[in-house]
Amino acid sequence: xxxxxxxxxxxxxxxxxxxxxxxxxxxxxxxxxxxxxxxxxxxxxxxxxxxxxxxxxxxxxxxxxxxxxxxxxxxxxxxxxxxxxxxxxxxxxxxxxxxxxxxxxxxxxxxxxxxxxxxxxxxxxxxxxxxxxxxxxxxxxxxxxxxxxxxxxxxxxxxxxxxxxxxxxxxxxxxxxxxxxxxxxxxxxxxxxxxxxxxxxxxxxxxxxxxxxxxxxxxxxxxxxxxxxxxxxxxxxxxxxxxxxxxxxxxxxxxxxxxxxxxxxxxxxxxxxxxxxxxxxxxxxxxxxxxxxxxxxxxxxxxxxxxxxxxxxxxxxxxxxxxxxxxxxxxxxxxxxxxxxxxxxxxxxxxxxxxxxxxxxxxxxxxxxxxxxxxxxxxxxxxxxxxxx
Numbered sequence: 001x002x003x004x005x006x007x008x009x010x011x012x013x014x015x016x017x018x019x020x021x022x023x024x025x026x027x028x029x030x031x032x033x034x035x036x037x038x039x040x041x042x043x044x045x046x047x048x049x050x051x052x053x054x055x056x057x058x059x060x061x062x063x064x065x066x067x068x069x070x071x072x073x074x075x076x077x078x079x080x081x082x083x084x085x086x087x088x089x090x091x092x093x094x095x096x097x098x099x100x101x102x103x104x105x106x107x108x109x110x111x112x113x114x115x116x117x118x119x120x121x122x123x124x125x126x127x128x129x130x131x132x133x134x135x136x137x138x139x140x141x142x143x144x145x146x147x148x149x150x151x152x153x154x155x156x157x158x159x160x161x162x163x164x165x166x167x168x169x170x171x172x173x174x175x176x177x178x179x180x181x182x183x184x185x186x187x188x189x190x191x192x193x194x195x196x197x198x199x200x201x202x203x204x205x206x207x208x209x210x211x212x213x214x215x216x217x218x219x220x221x222x223x224x225x226x227x228x229x230x231x232x233x234x235x236x237x238x239x240x241x242x243x244x245x246x247x248x249x250x251x252x253x254x255x256x257x258x259x260x261x262x263x264x265x266x267x268x269x270x271x272x273x274x275x276x277x278x279x280x281x282x283x284x285x286x287x288x289x290x291x292x293x294x295x296x297x298x299x300x301x302x303x304x305x306x307x308x309x310x311x312x313x314x315x316x317x318x319x320x321x322x323x324x325x326x327x328x329x330x331x332x333x334x335x336x337x338x339x340x341x342x343x344x345x346x347x348x349x350x351x352x353x354x355x356x357x358x359x360x361x362x363x364x365x366x367x368x369x370x371x372x373x374x375x376x377x378x379x380x381x382x383x384x385x386x387x388x389x
Contacts, residue, residue: 029076030066033108033138037078042155043086044134047093048182049204050156055079057103057141058148063116070116072104074142080153082137084110091159091182093132095139097124099151102144110135118144122261128158156205158182177236184215188266190241199237201229207258209248215241215266217258225256227293228270242267252343253292277336280323284315288366290341299337301329308361309348311373315341315366317358325356326370338371 042051059075084093097103105125107115110133117125123144141151159182177198181187187195197219205218213222219239223229228237231254244266250259280297282305287295297319305318313322319339323329328337344365350358 029061031061031063031068031074031078031106031108031138031140032076033078035077037081037138039081039083041083041085044084044089044091044093044132044157045086047155047157050154050206052098052152052154053080055141055151055153056148057097057099057101057151058143058146059140060146062146063104063106063142068106068114068116070104070106070118072106072118072142072144073146074104074106074140078108078138079141080137080139082139082155083135084132084137085134087132087134087157089159090131091157092128092130094126094128094154094156094158095137096126096154096156097141097151098154099124099141099143099149101147101149101151103149103151104142104144106140106142108138109133110137132157158185180219183217183219184239184241184268185266187241187268188215191243192241194238194240194271196236196238198234199223199229200234201231203231203256207256208250208261208264209245209267210251210253210258212242212245212248212267212269213258214248214261214264215244215268216264217268221256222258222268223270225253225258225292226270226272227254228272231255238271239268240271242269251292254290280319280337282320283318284339284341284368285366287341287368288315291343292341294338294340294371296336296338298334299323299329300334301331303331303356307356307358308350308364309345309367310351310353310358312342312345312348312367312369313358314348314361314364315344315368316364317368321356322358322368323370325351325353325358326373327354328370328373331355339368340371342367342369 059073061074061076063070063072097105102123104118107127115127117127177196180197180199199220201224202220205221207217207222207225208214223237224231229235244264246263248261277296277298280299299320301324302320305321307317307322307325308314323337324331329335345367346363348361350360
């Protein structure tokens with residue numbers, strides 16, 4: 001939960017004099033924005049790509065004894081004095097922490113307002129400030145318990161991309177391509193509507209989910225993860241706004257690793273053009289670097305050839321035979337199958353299904369599965385070979 005307190009930063013000389021006159025009182029041990037932290041400086045344009053700085057989280061000051069809202073342990077002086085500049089575009093500023101323990105985040109922003117967060121992303125805190133004012137931000141990275149641990153403070157801006165048009169554009173449902181908005185939190189009230197954005201695929205930015213993503217996931221990174229666009233490629237992608245989900249499953253795909261997350265208030269999904277149908281290759285070892293991508297193949301079912309696994313097959317398994325085993329086509333039948341490339345597995349379970357017997361196998365470097373076809377029920381299968389295939 002993010003907590004925001006009213007501005008308390010003094011602006012008058014008298015207030016500064018009062019601070020200077022205070023002796024060693026209990027209040028003096030609380031976080032003090034007037035003390036010097038490690039200076040860092042970034043402009044809004046620079047933070048379009050997230051920037052990270054290392055920090056030791058925690059301290060000996062209990063926030064429960066201080067006037068600002070929050071709980072946890074910090075030090076008295078800020079960990080960082082952050083100078084934020086050039087935000088004429090009115091972007092959102094996000095400050096988040098990735099730590100090796102349960103961390104908290106306390107910020108006194110350029111307007112003098114206090115912000116506190118704990119457990120925004122599992123045990124890691126995050127604060128997002130809309131239309132963030134330029135100026136001095138004092139930042140404390142603390143811990144929930146009285147301990148210290150290694151952590152990283154990550155700073156990033158969201159909103160109108162550099163050189164882009166204002167977010168929003170035409171009315172919902174208009175498929176004219178708009179500038180990349182960074183993420184889709186501002187589209188949360190457009191559930192069921194589809195929008196097209198011009199995006200440059202990127203591996204920078206956080207992504208939560210697979211197929212369905214949290215609406216604060218980086219659009220450019222999620223588009224690469226989904227296979228809607230390539231890394232560094234610029235082009236249109238279409239998304240449909242969906243309701244929030246109870247959970248999101250992270251996966252590695254197309255060079256992007258997305259993260260798991262629990263309940264979130266908004267989601268989106270990419271509208272993917274139907275893939276072209278290609279003649280099926282003998283096996284899919286040549287597709288090992290395409291993890292997460294889906295392909296459509298024209299295949300004639302066969303019972304001649306080797307297959308290892310059930311549901312998930314080693315990528316050197318004969319596609320025409322595995323398709324029969326999976327129930328996607330029958331022997332001698334020609335049809336279109338949809339195949340998803342998945343990572344190698346530690347083991348593969350053989351079984352007998354649809355007249356084809358697949359074999360067990362141990363660790364292998366690449367796999368594939370037939371979309372829409374469950375794993376065949378396990379039955380008696382040949383033992384895994386003792387050395388090699």
